[in-house]
Amino acid sequence: MTDSSVDLGRRSFLRGKARTAPDAIRPPWSRADLFTSLCTRCGSCAGACPETILRPGDGGFPEVDFSRGECSFCGACAEACPEPVFAITAEGTRDGSAASYSRPWSHVAAVADTCLSAQRVFCRSCGEACPESAIRFALARGGVAQALVDASSCTGCGACVSACPSNSITMKPGGDRLA
Ligand code: SF4
Ligand code: SF4
Ligand code: SF4
Structure with a gap:
């Protein structure tokens, strides 16, 4: 067990948080696995x-x-x-890889069953808000339109989240596509 894992475990215990709590979304290009070890909570970001x-x-x-x-x-x-919290700096990437700069984080948008479209209420707010046109609406059985996120186009920018009147959009881990 590393020093950092001990530190993280102690922090979780002191905060009284379950270790299964959803992971916070850290700023783009930050090193999520090392975040609480490297960040001094200065608030500059x-x-x-x-x-x-x-x-x-x-x-x-x-x-x-x-x-x-x-x-x-x-x-x-x-x-x-x-601090060395981010994989990029004003000068470029820390490891010299341009690919790192193009991959800010690993999450993508996900639409829950509470989506108004799924309840037969017309709504296209998320699709209109998305700068990548990553959300499309597919007609499903019964004439219900389902909002579908194209994970290959979604950048995880979050523009769709506040646009949704039913708080139906959350961010889910997107695998290795962006991370
Ligand atoms: S808009 Fe995004 S990239 Fe810009 S400072 Fe805020 S979190 Fe960072
Ligand atoms: S997170 Fe951004 S890119 Fe992805 S679906 Fe929402 S608005 Fe579109
Ligand atoms: S904005 Fe929300 S309620 Fe409207 S279609 Fe998108 S996910 Fe559904």
Whole structure:
């Protein structure tokens, strides 16, 4: 067991949180696995975010709140951070790989059964909000339109989250596509 895993376990215990709690979404290009070890909770990233979507979460560590808006992938958070928390810097990628810069995080949008379209109520808000046109509506049995996310096009920007009137969109791990 590493020192960091001991540290993380102790933090979870002290906060009284179940270890199965959903993982927070960290700022784009940040090193999610090392985040709580490297971040000093200085708040520089949140202060730099023009969309104000970064806020202190569990333990004061910054996390993304898509109910406030979307990520524009401007990189201001990474540039403002004084610690080696991010895989990119103002000069480029830490490992010299351009591919790292193009893959900000691993999650993609997912639509829950509470979607109004699935309840036969006309709604296309998420599709209209998506800058990647990653959400399409497919007619299902009974004339119900299902909102479907194309995971290969979704960037995980979160623009669809606050656009949804029924809070039906969450972010789910997207596998290796972006991570
Ligand atoms: S990339 Fe820009 S918009 Fe996205 S979290 Fe960082 S500062 Fe905010
Ligand atoms: S997260 Fe962004 S790219 Fe993905 S479906 Fe929502 S709006 Fe479109
Ligand atoms: S915005 Fe929400 S309720 Fe409307 S179609 Fe999209 S997921 Fe369904």
